Amino acid sequence: MLRGYYTATAGMMAQQRRQETLSNNIANALTPGYKQDQATLKSFPELLIQRMESNNVPTSRGFRVPTQNTVGSINTGVYVQETIPDFAQGGLRETGITTDMALVNGTLPDEEGSIFFTVQNGDGEVRYTRNGNFTVDGQGFLVSNEGYYVLDQDGNPIETDGQEFTVSAEGNIQLPNQVTPLGVAYSPNANQLIKEGEGLYRLEADQGALDDVRANPDATFSIVQRSLENSNVDTNQTMTDMMQAYRMFEANQKVIQAYDQSMDKAVNEIARLR
Structure with a gap:
């Protein structure tokens, strides 16, 4: 009993x-x-x-x-x-704000694969997020709502010096004098990522960093500017x-x-x- x-x-x-x-x-x-x-x-x-x-x-x-x-x-x-997080694609919502971006999964070679924006947290460590609700800080850098730097393909903070820029479907930020590819990481098994809160994910300490999605010829994606990806709840x-x-x-x-x-x-x- x-x-x-x-x-x-x-x-x-x-x-x-x-x-x-x-x-x-x-x-x-x-x-x-x-x-x-x-x-x-x-x-x-x-x-x-x-x-x-x-x-x-x-x-x-x-x-x-x-x-x-x-x-x-x-x-x-x-x-x-x-x-376990469900990484299914959420619907898109148009906002009309230049700094808002939505990641759209294309053809992914792995069933559990997913793509993410790369950001730098307050400790200078690389983190991954699907939340493209970005803004520009007082120094002209593209940041998340929490103030984390959005990184480019080389892992550097992106300086836009204002909100007058366009983002191509391929993820290139087009400024008057330069073109900066957004850092878009690809994980072949997104379930291995650890959820930290504030929409951020990380890898185990001994797993290094995710590769850029452009390094995988079988993975495709697109970015829709002035839109956000809704939650998949x-x-x-x-x-x-x-x-x-x-x-x-x-x-x-x-x-x-x-x-x-x-x-x-x-x-x-x-x-x-x-």
Whole structure:
């Protein structure tokens, strides 16, 4: 019976974690370039139950042989193994603002592949984002809304000296006196990226940096200026999933209440000393 407590409690904790993930998706439904997270549930390893017995051997002194008979396996609940971002392309929304840019996936050679803008965070480290809601800072550099420098193909901050510029579909920023290719990185397996918050992703410390997408002849992309990529959160489906998670949480809660009533009866009625 006590094992049932743990199983139901594990189910409640898993649904709570799932609810938190879905709530975060809803909160970022209007964040440009946001990729919704998906919570993956996994069951704990099954336990094999065996019955310990002994058989009497008919001898003059009496001999008992211990035996083990398999009863079956039992599962002890589920847990949230990890949350995986869904890198599906979001819809485009026209803004009319020169510094807004939307990445559009073209033909990608890898099923789990995706492309990203490259930016430099406050510590000078390279990060990746799908949020093209950029602006120009007081020094004339192209930056993200958080103030992170947007990098070019060579990993340098891009100086536009104002908002009067155009961006070609190939990702080239065309200024009066120069053309600067935007840094657009390609990851063959975007699920290996670690989400940091503020729409940023990074690689493990020992994995170096992603290659520019232009280095892969099989990968194509385009950039749409004066537009933003919407998040890929389906609010209707997410609300339905949140209700489902809540109902499953309630079901596990009722199981615990039933166990509690059974334990109360076992302790205060069945085991009462007379």
